[in-house]
Amino acid sequence: DSGVTQTPKHLITATGQRVTLRCSPRSGDLSVYWYQQSLDQGLQFLIQYYNGEERAKGNILERFSAQQFPDLHSELNLSSLELGDSALYFCASSPTPYPGTGEQETQYFGPGTRLLVL
């Protein structure tokens, strides 16, 4: 157990709808990262928040948005959903703003939310 929790585990919805994915980081971690893993693809970085502020942005679609709240949990909002948005969405957390420095400062991943858009 990484200490990172994600809800819901599974989500089935229809095209055009909007969903919200939730992530609670490990206790004490200030950074939250969101990743998308589509079929046969690696993990694609979407966005990072550090202590409530957006720190880095990847290939996140304009239809997607995220935020990190004062209690450090984060939500990823996906709107106007399309079939191609079906994927595993992972949240990760780390104690520092740096995605991968030092052998002990790494990202801890949650179990993911599997989104199916029909």
Added chain:
Amino acid sequence: DQQVKQNSPSLSVQEGRISILNCDYTNSMFDYFLWYKKYPAEGPTFLISISSIKDKNEDGRFTVFLNKSAKHLSLHIVPSQPGDSAVYFCAASANSGNTPLVFGKGTRLSVIA
């Protein structure tokens, strides 16, 4: 354009033998490399990393080798155990690990008893 490539989608190895997983990268700015292991229905877990100032890093049965001139790294698992069966992702970062991780597509390792 994939900056981190794992060209072998899958690999089968007998228990007790060596597993070698390969990863190539194209971005010469990458200076920190990580391997993650992923079991089904779980998120990836950190396995081992290497900085570009080193060419080898070892942690128990796991060793990562980095060849900067070839832009190639490999993960060696010796001896391989059935519990090592998982998907292994290679990831890279630039600016001393300050930029977002770029992941490969993963290699599924099956260790056969």
